Amino acid sequence: xLAVIKxxxxxxxxxxxxxxxxxxxxxxxxxxFYIDVVQYTSLNFEYIFYxxxxxxTFIVPILTMRAIAxxxxxxxxxxxxxxxxxxxxxxxxxFIAATLVVVITLLCTFLYFGILCFFxxxxxxxxxxxxxxxxxxxxxxxxxxxxxxxxxxxxxxxxVITIGCFILLWFLPQFSTVxxxxxxxxxxxxxxxxxxxxxxxxxxxxxxxxxxxxxxxxMQRRKSVx
Amino acid sequence: MIELKNVTKRYGKFVAVDNISFxxxxxxxxxxxxxxxxxxxxxxxxxxxxxxxTEGEVIVNGYDMLKKPKKAKREIGYMPEGVPLYTxxxxxxxxxxxxxxxxxxxxxxxxxxxxxxxxxxxxxVQKKLxxxxxxxxxxxxxxxxxxxxxxxxxxxxEPTVGLDPRQITEIxxxxxxxxxxxxxxxxxxxxxxxxxxxNKVIIINKGKIVAIDTPxxxxxxxNSDNNIYITVEDTENKTEEVxxxxxxxxxxxLVKENQDGTKQYIIESKGNTDLRKxxxxxxxxxxxxxxxxxxxxxxxxDAFMKLIEGGKN
Numbered sequence: 001x002l003a004v005i006k007x008x009x010x011x012x013x014x015x016x017x018x019x020x021x022x023x024x025x026x027x028x029x030x031x032x033f034y035i036d037v038v039q040y041t042s043l044n045f046e047y048i049f050y051x052x053x054x055x056x057t058f059i060v061p062i063l064t065m066r067a068i069a070x071x072x073x074x075x076x077x078x079x080x081x082x083x084x085x086x087x088x089x090x091x092x093x094x095f096i097a098a099t100l101v102v103v104i105t106l107l108c109t110f111l112y113f114g115i116l117c118f119f120x121x122x123x124x125x126x127x128x129x130x131x132x133x134x135x136x137x138x139x140x141x142x143x144x145x146x147x148x149x150x151x152x153x154x155x156x157x158x159x160v161i162t163i164g165c166f167i168l169l170w171f172l173p174q175f176s177t178v179x180x181x182x183x184x185x186x187x188x189x190x191x192x193x194x195x196x197x198x199x200x201x202x203x204x205x206x207x208x209x210x211x212x213x214x215x216x217x218x219m220q221r222r223k224s225v226x
Numbered sequence: 227m228i229e230l231k232n233v234t235k236r237y238g239k240f241v242a243v244d245n246i247s248f249x250x251x252x253x254x255x256x257x258x259x260x261x262x263x264x265x266x267x268x269x270x271x272x273x274x275x276x277x278x279x280t281e282g283e284v285i286v287n288g289y290d291m292l293k294k295p296k297k298a299k300r301e302i303g304y305m306p307e308g309v310p311l312y313t314x315x316x317x318x319x320x321x322x323x324x325x326x327x328x329x330x331x332x333x334x335x336x337x338x339x340x341x342x343x344x345x346x347x348x349x350x351v352q353k354k355l356x357x358x359x360x361x362x363x364x365x366x367x368x369x370x371x372x373x374x375x376x377x378x379x380x381x382x383x384e385p386t387v388g389l390d391p392r393q394i395t396e397i398x399x400x401x402x403x404x405x406x407x408x409x410x411x412x413x414x415x416x417x418x419x420x421x422x423x424x425n426k427v428i429i430i431n432k433g434k435i436v437a438i439d440t441p442x443x444x445x446x447x448x449n450s451d452n453n454i455y456i457t458v459e460d461t462e463n464k465t466e467e468v469x470x471x472x473x474x475x476x477x478x479x480l481v482k483e484n485q486d487g488t489k490q491y492i493i494e495s496k497g498n499t500d501l502r503k504x505x506x507x508x509x510x511x512x513x514x515x516x517x518x519x520x521x522x523x524x525x526x527x528d529a530f531m532k533l534i535e536g537g538k539n
Binding site for chain 1: 276327
């Protein structure tokens with residue numbers, strides 16, 4: 001599994017993909033930082049993450065769309081699936097690598113926190129809880145992105161499916177209150193208040209596990225229909 | 227070493243591989259022949275565990291591919307068709323990655339990678355990105371990837387496709403060299419290649435095995451015809467008439483008329499007799515000058531065509 005993680009990290013950072021993801025996120029984050037902190041003179045680091053979560057919706061597919069689709073298209077999946085490596089380890093490796101890129105991005109945001117600390121006294125715990133929630137949201141998104149990538153060999157289609165479903169989940173509560181608990185972004189929005197909601201945490205984690213499991217089952221089943 | 231027992235692969239109603247069974251012993255170099263869509267790649271993919279058979283068993287070195295896939299897969303080095311590679315890695319990184327996922331022990335990994343790179347002649351380009359390599363080198367990288375982890379069996383799906391003649395001979399001699407220490411299955415369209423490298427040929431057509439034999443035996447099977455090509459100068463146009471007088475000749479047919487006025491015929495004899503002597507003396511009596519006379523060579527190509535066409539009737 002470590003081999004897969006290493007190789008995936010290399011692919012992220014040998015190609016522009018990793019830099020585009022981190023760069024896009026930080027550019028948007030900076031704009032929100034400027035608006036919140038400079039224009040509204042607020043010290044609430046957490047609320048920038050609330051805006052940040054909307055960016056995440058659009059940029060996670062950059063990381064995940066090629067994960068499995070590209071292996072299928074170029075045929076390199078033949079190398080992996082005929083090696084002793086198990087499908088579970090392959091999928092987990094890809095998932096962890098994408099998560100690491102998000103972690104790196106989050107570490108970069110500490111820079112902004114540092115700026116706030118220099119001029120005032122922001123709440124460190126509240127910020128950390130928000131980041132934790134943000135990471136949970138990110139892993140849910142990533143696992144869904146990997147699932148989308150495993151059902152097609154076309155990266156673009158995988159990306160469009162991912163963004164389409166995220167937007168659908170985001171706006172579902174607007175149609176009917178029945179769907180309130182279907183929105184991942186809604187669940188995340190409780191974290192910036194500084195409390196870790198157990199129900200939401202469990203939902204995020206089970207959602208990820210479910211997506212990854214479906215991916216693994218799907219790849220295993222494809223063996224007999226390929 | 228490898229055993230297929232009544233293996234069938236179906237895609238819906240389409241039968242890609244139909245109830246095939248064969249056994250491959252250690253140290254053999256097997257050529258898998260067949261027209262496009264015959265089921266060569268499907269068969270190879272089932273042996274490597276990339277796809278699952280609908281029915282039957284695939285046993286690799288004693289391990290059932292479905293029940294003990296990890297152990298069975300360790301025994302196999304696979305070079306897939308069209309040489310899929312991670313083009314944004316360097317040669318060395320790629321081979322190292324393959325070593326890692328094939329669970330080569332960490333202590334010896336560096337050494338093994340170096341050894342394989344030397345064996346396949348890749349040391350000079352080991353720091354280059356794979357996407358910048360020529361087709362021939364890419365083929366070698368793919369071969370290196372399949373060699374790592376010391377598999378006992380090598381499965382090569384069309385290893386020489388898309389190479390120039392010099393590269394083809396290089397890869398062929400490399401395969402021959404590897405054949406001394408490995409059991410090899412290779413598929414190919416190029417029949418001369420198979421007869422050069424392999425000591426056993428499996429011919430597949432429409433998902434069924436048409437023949438399993440050595441290349442020589444297959445050639446001999448078709449060779450029994452004793453056909454003779456003959457080029458004559460015959461101004462009076464008597465050749466066919468004379469030929470009909472010779473009893474042993476079953477059929478004579480004009481192949482082509484050359485620009486210098488000579489004609490080439492093909493003569494088919496009855497039974498297994500060599501007619502060259504009789505023809506020579508009879509034609510001389512009638513003043514027909516023989517320019518050239520030769521027994522028609524049968525190649526694996528003829529055997530192949532005959533077997534494939536035999537399957538159709």
